[in-house]
Amino acid sequence: MNINIINTEKITEKFAREAVQEYTKRLSRYCKLKYIEVKNENQLLKEIGDRTYLILLNYKGENISSEEFAGRINELGIKGNSNITILICNTDLPQEVTEKVSFHMSISQMEMDINVLCMALYEQIYRAYRIMNGEPYHK
Template sequence: MKITVIAVGKVKETYLNDAIREYQKRLGAYCRLEIVEVADEKTLEHASEAQERMILSREAKRILKHIKEDACIITLEIGGKQLSSEELAAKIEGLGVQGTGHLIFIIGGSVGLGKEVLDKSDFALSFSRMTFPHQLMRVILLEQIYRSFRIIQGAPYHK
């Protein structure tokens, strides 16, 4: 299975990059992982609704360039469905059994994801109703994907 993580913005903190590299290495045993970073737009602290829509639209265009038609698109959204680790593992395994060979997880920027991207989503996933920094979310997502594969394999990491 191929898994692509499309994320808005760059990870600047060394400790987060170290964690990302660790999970990339671990996931190599289970899937082909690709991480695609698209440029984020500078967001003013008190941006108007119109400015935020423009930011979302510009970031969406960058994201959409990397979406493949044959992939299952999973967007990370606060309002998405919350799953346990076991349920996420079952979802990934089920998609694979159904013949889905490519999953794309999309992490938005500081103002979220544009409508153009949300309209392409096959599944909206939420890790919490809380807001997390999108750079940290990348680590959390990779860890949960790794945990999912370990659950699917019946390996002890999950315990």
């Protein structure tokens, strides 16, 4: 599975960058993970492929459980869709991007600092793979 995480903001805190690096290392045994920070609309459109399952992540999306998230990732893999893109964005998107969104997800209905949101997303991806593989993970 290839997972691209596209962020329209910049991770500014050292602790958040270190957490992303740690979870990327842990996830390397399960999937190929790539983190991309985009600076403008043109770069965003370039990074979103046509053959990807696009998840828009912000506080306005649907709250799902860790188990449901794991199930969604697993189901995509079973159906042969090995490319997932998770777009972290709290601003308005160009229509070309909005039309490509397959699922609108939220970690929390509360607005979060981008550093905390990125760490939570990576932790949830890691948790999803542990769930899918029947491996223990704290609750």
